Amino acid sequence: SAPSADDLLAGLNPQQLDAVTYRGQALLIVAGAGSGKTSVLTRRIALLLRQREAWPSQILAITFTNKAAGEMRERVAQLVGDTARGMWISTFHSACVRILRREAEQFGFTKSFTIYDSGDSRALIKRLVKEHEADAFGYTPAAVQSRISRLKNELQDAESFARQANMSDPAERVFAEVFADYQRQLQKANAFDFDDLIGQTVYLFRAFPQVADTYRRRFRHILVDEYQDTNAAQYALIHELTRPVQGPSTGSGTGREPFASNGMMIFEPDPQDAAGAEPGAALTVVGDSDQSIYAFRGADIRNISEFERDFPGAKVVLLEQNYRSTQNILSAANAVISNNFDRKEKKLWSDKGSGDAIVGFTGYSQHDEAQFVADEVEALRRAGMPYGEMAVFYRTNSQSRALEEIFIRSAVPYKIMGGTKFYERAEIKDALAYLVAVANPADEMAVRRILNKPRRGIGDVTETSIARFAEEHSLSFRDALAHPAQLGVGPKIQGAIAQLDAVLREATEIMLPASGEVAPPTAVAEGLTLLLQKSGYLDALRASRDPQDEARLENLDELIAVTRDFARNNPEGSVSDFLAEVALVSDADDLDDESGVVSLMTMHTAKGLEFDAVFVTGVEEDLIPHRISANEPGGPQEERRLFYVGITRARKRLHLSLAMTRAQFGEVSVAMPSRFLQEIPSELIDWRQSPGDVNSRGGTQSRALNARRPGGFGGSGGSGDRFAARALPKREGLTPLSTAMDKFPNRVTAKVRDNGDLELNAGDRIRHDDFGEGKVEAITGEGAKRIAHVRFDAAGQKKLLIKIAPIQKL
Ligand code: ATP
Ligand code: MG
Numbered sequence: 132s133a134p135s136a137d138d139l140l141a142g143l144n145p146q147q148l149d150a151v152t153y154r155g156q157a158l159l160i161v162a163g164a165g166s167g168k169t170s171v172l173t174r175r176i177a178l179l180l181r182q183r184e185a186w187p188s189q190i191l192a193i194t195f196t197n198k199a200a201g202e203m204r205e206r207v208a209q210l211v212g213d214t215a216r217g218m219w220i221s222t223f224h225s226a227c228v229r230i231l232r233r234e235a236e237q238f239g240f241t242k243s244f245t246i247y248d249s250g251d252s253r254a255l256i257k258r259l260v261k262e263h264e265a266d267a268f269g270y271t272p273a274a275v276q277s278r279i280s281r282l283k284n285e286l287q288d289a290e291s292f293a294r295q296a297n298m299s300d301p302a303e304r305v306f307a308e309v310f311a312d313y314q315r316q317l318q319k320a321n322a323f324d325f326d327d328l329i330g331q332t333v334y335l336f337r338a339f340p341q342v343a344d345t346y347r348r349r350f351r352h353i354l355v356d357e358y359q360d361t362n363a364a365q366y367a368l369i370h371e372l373t374r375p376v377q378g379p380s381t382g383s384g385t386g387r388e389p390f391a392s393n394g395m396m397i398f399e400p401d402p403q404d405a406a407g408a409e410p411g412a413a414l415t416v417v418g419d420s421d422q423s424i425y426a427f428r429g430a431d432i433r434n435i436s437e438f439e440r441d442f443p444g445a446k447v448v449l450l451e452q453n454y455r456s457t458q459n460i461l462s463a464a465n466a467v468i469s470n471n472f473d474r475k476e477k478k479l480w481s482d483k484g485s486g487d488a489i490v491g492f493t494g495y496s497q498h499d500e501a502q503f504v505a506d507e508v509e510a511l512r513r514a515g516m517p518y519g520e521m522a523v524f525y526r527t528n529s530q531s532r533a534l535e536e537i538f539i540r541s542a543v544p545y546k547i548m549g550g551t552k553f554y555e556r557a558e559i560k561d562a563l564a565y566l567v568a569v570a571n572p573a574d575e576m577a578v579r580r581i582l583n584k585p586r587r588g589i590g591d592v593t594e595t596s597i598a599r600f601a602e603e604h605s606l607s608f609r610d611a612l613a614h615p616a617q618l619g620v621g622p623k624i625q626g627a628i629a630q631l632d633a634v635l636r637e638a639t640e641i642m643l644p645a646s647g648e649v650a651p652p653t654a655v656a657e658g659l660t661l662l663l664q665k666s667g668y669l670d671a672l673r674a675s676r677d678p679q680d681e682a683r684l685e686n687l688d689e690l691i692a693v694t695r696d697f698a699r700n701n702p703e704g705s706v707s708d709f710l711a712e713v714a715l716v717s718d719a720d721d722l723d724d725e726s727g728v729v730s731l732m733t734m735h736t737a738k739g740l741e742f743d744a745v746f747v748t749g750v751e752e753d754l755i756p757h758r759i760s761a762n763e764p765g766g767p768q769e770e771r772r773l774f775y776v777g778i779t780r781a782r783k784r785l786h787l788s789l790a791m792t793r794a795q796f797g798e799v800s801v802a803m804p805s806r807f808l809q810e811i812p813s814e815l816i817d818w819r820q821s822p823g824d825v826n827s828r829g830g831t832q833s834r835a836l837n838a839r840r841p842g843g844f845g846g847s848g849g850s851g852d853r854f855a856a857r858a859l860p861k862r863e864g865l866t867p868l869s870t871a872m873d874k875f876p877n878r879v880t881a882k883v884r885d886n887g888d889l890e891l892n893a894g895d896r897i898r899h900d901d902f903g904e905g906k907v908e909a910i911t912g913e914g915a916k917r918i919a920h921v922r923f924d925a926a927g928q929k930k931l932l933i934k935i936a937p938i939q940k941l
Pocket of ligand 1: 144147162163164165166167168169170419422453454455738739740741
């Protein structure tokens with residue numbers, strides 16, 4: 132049965148209780164990591180619903196990732212049951228997409244707009260930089276993109292920029308032109324970039340007060356997690372939504388100028404508001420300025436520090452008890468973060484006891500370090516900790532490779548959190564461009580992208596002819612494809628264009644049936660399959676001898692599986708909805724939710740999550756703090772906060788590791804331990820192998836460096852680190868690498884096998900080179916990630932990646 136209101140309050144400490152039950156207009160909860168900020172938000176929502184103080188539809192909760200949104204929705208549903216449906220729990224971006232879908236027609240867009248991800252807008256900007264010859268002024272597409280993004284995060288548009296810029300400076304003028312043209316092209320393509328999703332929603336609310344009023348009336352409770360990472364545009368959005376309803380929709384509210392010139396809201400109480408019918412929504416925000424790690428995306432900690440000024444009478448609640456971590460982990464975190472000046476001192480405490488010491492390890496190379504991680508993971512697993520409770524963090528994505536290599540060899544099941552990578556693959560972008568060409572034919576970039584994919588003999592000349600024909604006849608690029616005979620191209624190419632046009636039409640009929648018919652839930656999956664088949668895209672990959680194309684086919688299969696999942700979860704979802712969901716997949720949203728595997732991710736992605744065991748790897752100067760931040764104002768402090776985020780994810784076990792040499796981009800460099808390590812009181816760390824151990828053993832470093840040879844060090848199979856491993860004198864006690872080698876003689880040298888598509892089913896018996904015979908109990912995962920869960924007669928339970936494990940079916 133559903134819990135009572137009292138049940139919902141059970142177990143909260145007095146400050147948390149205060150925060151959950153407070154019923155004023157504005158509430159700020161500031162607290163360190165793991166103190167229950169997110170939990171308090173969740174309980175607040177549950178209590179509002181349970182006590183019928185709000186309908187689900189009156190609640191808007193903003194989380195930082197879709198994954199966090201899903202978790203919060205689930206938690207609320209657990210607490211109050213099905214009533215949870217109809218709430219908006221989502222990221223800023225997803226919430227804005229929902230609003231824009233409904234309102235886009237108000238200002239020159241249509242419902243079926245596309246969302247340009249960062250790669251799409253980069254491609255467009257690249258073209259414009261060339262056309263405007265902006266490169267002559269030293270502008271790179273990347274620089275233009277990040278400047279535009281920064282401006283948009285501050286709610287500057289092309290016009291306001293042009294008004295303020297020094298237009299007698301030719302470099303500024305050309306930038307202003309590119310910015311304006313970029314915006315025109317987006318509008319023409321019926322597309323928003325990521326920043327526009329927020330910025331244009333703010334614009335919409337400001338330009339159309341009666342539209343804003345609809346949402347102000349609707350949302351009576353707005354709750355924002357990770358408030359320290361909101362930027363100016365997101366801040367403005369929240370304030371737009373929490374303004375008092377301006378009264379009956381007379382539409383006369385436009386004469387007001389409630390904004391300072393920097394776009395920020397001025398919070399003078401307005402006489403008109405006082406006369407307004409309803410007060411604004413109640414706002415609850417939670418955050419931790421010590422965890423602000425998105426300054427580079429315009430996040431502004433002042434949003435927290437100025438909350439009380441912006442919302443006079445706001446209640447502030449401080450939480451100090453940490454419920455996540457043991458005291459050793461917390462002490463390390465407190466010690467590190469206290470080195471940041473310009474922060475309010477807050478001391479987190481835990482009643483979980485001191486717990487295990489933090490484990491430190493220094494490897495010779497990143498492979499050595501990765502081996503340590505894999506061995507520790509296995510040791511923890513044997514001691515009963517599930518893989519799903521372990522996570523490995525790094526500063527930059529490229530660090531994951533060495534870890535993956537060793538994990539695969541050691542048969543440690545893992546997943547990389549970072550869904551965007553999948554969607555950045557060329558074949559996936561092609562497939563999505565096909566969908567966009569159907570869903571939003573105005574999106575010329577998408578249509579151009581698929582023009583010659585697969586190869587149809589349509590080159591630049593034909594592309595230009597199509598564009599010219601479109602222009603002359605005032606048609607869209609897409610519609611010009613319907614007139615192949617008039618393009619002045621040869622018959623073969625005419626045929627190719629006609630065929631593409633026909634395929635797009637057929638898919639349109641499936642996904643966007645005319646005459647008001649509702650497309651069946653499976654329409655996107657069917658449409659996509661049809662597009663890939665009839666366009667010849669799949670055939671071209673199948674016919675290829677490039678082994679990579681095999682993987683591309685698998686990825687496309689995976690994408691079709693994603694459309695099926697989408698259909699299951701959104702029976703009424705349109706192809707545009709699907710594309711929006713895909714575009715908004717963020718780093719923390721994994722594709723397939725395998726919970727029984729170790730999670731690998733960057734420290735940025737780790738925000739808000741928690742695990743029993745955490746491995747922070749690459750704790751070296753130039754990585755954390757990162758080289759590029761060293762010279763930026765506030766850079767090292769932001770890196771320290773990032774490190775703080777990383778270590779405060781751990782509940783019970785924290786491992787800090789580094790490598791003395793690191794191969795990157797084919798270069799081997801000597802790495803120095805991070806300054807942050809020295810900030811941790813030394814008695815908290817149990818060094819299994821300290822930087823000193825590695826340094827003092829004369830010559831090991833240069834030996835490790837010498838191990839570099841063509842294709843060896845860090846290359847194909849980590850042969851360099853095997854060399855280093857042998858060079859390592861065996862020590863008494865704990866030298867994880869040598870212990871590992873003694874215990875698992877085959878581990879380091881084991882050959883990875885390519886089993887292709889080995890048929891394996893639950894019930895089969897197999898033989899493993901190291902573990903002997905056993906019985907397959909279950910198969911999970913798909914494609915290259917298929918995992919066999921095996922109970923070995925002697926070696927116990929193991930999970931093996933079928934594709935590569937040294938196994939044989941019996
Ligand atoms: P972060 O700053 O990392 O986002 P947070 O402040 O949001 O952390 P939560 O994730 O809400 O913290 O909580 C951390 C852990 O503490 C969770 O496992 C949560 O279930 C637990 N927790 C929170 N409050 C309590 C409580 N009163 N009693 C027991 N456990 C609690
Ligand atoms: Mg949280």
